[in-house]
Amino acid sequence: xxxxxxxxxxxxxxxxxxxxxxxxxxxxxxxxxxxxxxxxxxxxxxxxxxxxxxxxxxxxxxxxxxxxxxxxxxxxxxxxxxxxxxxxxxxxxxxxxxxxxxxxxxxxxxxxxxx
Amino acid sequence: xxxxxxxxxxxxxxxxxxxxxxxxxxxxxxxxxxxxxxxxxxxxxxxxxxxxxxxxxxxxxxxxxxxxxxxxxxxxxxxxxxxxxxxxxxxxxxxxxxxxxxxxxxxxxxxxxxxx
Numbered sequence: 001x002x003x004x005x006x007x008x009x010x011x012x013x014x015x016x017x018x019x020x021x022x023x024x025x026x027x028x029x030x031x032x033x034x035x036x037x038x039x040x041x042x043x044x045x046x047x048x049x050x051x052x053x054x055x056x057x058x059x060x061x062x063x064x065x066x067x068x069x070x071x072x073x074x075x076x077x078x079x080x081x082x083x084x085x086x087x088x089x090x091x092x093x094x095x096x097x098x099x100x101x102x103x104x105x106x107x108x109x110x111x112x113x114x115x
Numbered sequence: 116x117x118x119x120x121x122x123x124x125x126x127x128x129x130x131x132x133x134x135x136x137x138x139x140x141x142x143x144x145x146x147x148x149x150x151x152x153x154x155x156x157x158x159x160x161x162x163x164x165x166x167x168x169x170x171x172x173x174x175x176x177x178x179x180x181x182x183x184x185x186x187x188x189x190x191x192x193x194x195x196x197x198x199x200x201x202x203x204x205x206x207x208x209x210x211x212x213x214x215x216x217x218x219x220x221x222x223x224x225x226x227x228x229x230x231x
Contacts, residue, residue, distance in 0.1 A: 031217070035219075042221030043221050044221070089158060105162065106159055108157065108158055
């Protein structure tokens with residue numbers, strides 16, 4: 001296993017279109033996180049899953065955003081009716097459960113541009 | 116609410132010199148964890164070092180060390196013997212364990228440029 005992977009790496013879409021991103025975490029990690037990073041800022045938390053259960057959602061995650069993690073493996077993040085303000089880097093991370101460091105391992109991100 | 120502050124938007128350092136990147140934090144949680152991540156221009160966040168709030172000693176990982184001053188709520192990253200490959204964006208982050216999720220709150224980052 002080589003780490004967290006994300007697909008696609010880049011997405012350009014027109015305003016109003018729907019987009020879906022995929023994240024494949026490190027196989028033994030049961031926690032999966034989505035973050036959004038805009039230019040010049042640090043990543044901001046969107047949502048997280050433990051196995052297949054979505055346990056927390058940020059208020060940043062409007063009704064147009066939905067995330068799933070069927071079977072507790074890969075996850076998808078869908079944005080409906082995209083707006084120009086959705087343009088950002090979407091980062092996925094995974095970590096093991098438990099105490100201790102439990103650092104999050106990040107994928108390369110999906111850069112979304114809404115025109 | 117937790118907050119991370121990084122006051123240095125950009126830093127320059129000469130190759131082989133040491134550099135300190137500042138990070139201050141605010142939390143009411145007595146148990147917390149602090150992380151530093153490196154983000155090269157490729158975009159991937161790379162974990163560098165971790166400091167737990169109850170750790171007695173400052174964390175070290177190779178050329179990286181964390182100057183943890185709990186009373187001052189600061190967790191500065193020290194990079195020794197800087198290399199050209201250290202040029203990147205550096206983020207300080209705090210783990211928020213409310214809700215059990217361990218999500219991270221990030222600062223705005225410091226852009227480090229290593230010069231010859």
